[in-house]
Amino acid sequence: MEIDVKDPDSNIDVVILGGGLAGCALAIQLQQSIPDVEVSILEKRSLPFPDAAHKVGESTIEVGAHYFTSVLDLSHQLRTCKLEKLGLRYFFNNGQNAPISERLEFGQVYFPPIPSYNFDRGRMENLLVHECVLREIDYLGGCRVKSIDLDKDGHTVTYGRDGMTQTIRARWVVDASGRAGILKRKLVPCHRIGLVL
Numbered sequence: 289m290e291i292d293v294k295d296p297d298s299n300i301d302v303v304i305l306g307g308g309l310a311g312c313a314l315a316i317q318l319q320q321s322i323p324d325v326e327v328s329i330l331e332k333r334s335l336p337f338p339d340a341a342h343k344v345g346e347s348t349i350e351v352g353a354h355y356f357t358s359v360l361d362l363s364h365q366l367r368t369c370k371l372e373k374l375g376l377r378y379f380f381n382n383g384q385n386a387p388i389s390e391r392l393e394f395g396q397v398y399f400p401p402i403p404s405y406n407f408d409r410g411r412m413e414n415l416l417v418h419e420c421v422l423r424e425i426d427y428l429g430g431c432r433v434k435s436i437d438l439d440k441d442g443h444t445v446t447y448g449r450d451g452m453t454q455t456i457r458a459r460w461v462v463d464a465s466g467r468a469g470i471l472k473r474k475l476v477p478c479h480r481i482g483l484v485l
């Protein structure tokens with residue numbers, strides 16, 4: 289397989305492994321704090337993601353809602369994929385299995401002062417990717433990370449894309465690959481953390 293080293297002598301600032309919720313949010317926050325920062329995100333799935341929820345995790349708690357709307361300042365952008373939650377609600381069946389809209393309902397009447405949201409996960413992730421692209425963050429879909437070489441002069445990440453093997457070098461590597469735990473698997477022997485590969 290061909291090895292294509294883009295620019296072996298230059299490091300970008302940060303490479304993020306995984307372009308899900310955490311990876312995109314971090315890239316946006318970094319770009320907000322340091323506008324000149326060079327960030328690349330490597331995501332194994334191809335874009336766009338399916339609209340309907342294709343992953344678990346479709347609601348935020350209050351602190352997550354605060355992070356997306358106030359810290360990342362994405363309130364306006366998120367309006368099409370979120371629905372404000374009205375707290376915990378109970379629906380009593382009163383001995384019959386009536387449609388939920390006809391059942392006795394118990395819960396808050398007013399929205400809480402600190403909001404939390406339900407959202408469509410696919411739309412939410414597509415929106416975050418779109419936001420990254422608008423901010424000129426280098427979002428590379430269809431890239432499966434294969435290995436990482438950590439080095440004090442710059443870390444090298446090797447990934448596969450379109451049947452080619454490519455590398456990217458960065459001063460910082462952030463593992464946002466979720467349960468794949470790419471860096472964790474590299475740094476901690478699997479038998480010690482009970483992972484089955």
Ligand SMILES: Cc1cc2nc3c(=O)[nH]c(=O)nc-3n(C[C@H](O)[C@H](O)[C@H](O)COP(=O)(O)OP(=O)(O)OC[C@H]3O[C@@H](n4cnc5c(N)ncnc54)[C@H](O)[C@@H]3O)c2cc1C
Pocket residue numbers: 305306307308309310311330331332333343344345346347348349352431432433434464465466467468470
């Ligand atoms: C049953 C269940 C219910 C949940 N409910 C909620 C909820 O209601 N609200 C909530 O906030 N959270 C919920 N969670 C947790 C939520 O799903 C996770 O916290 C969230 O998905 C984490 O986001 P992430 O970006 O860290 O990881 P992920 O969303 O998993 O993103 C990781 C990304 O890395 C990519 N990736 C993986 N391996 C590679 C590789 N080798 N190369 C390149 N890319 C790679 C993946 O394709 C993926 O896009 C729930 C979890 C479970 C299991």
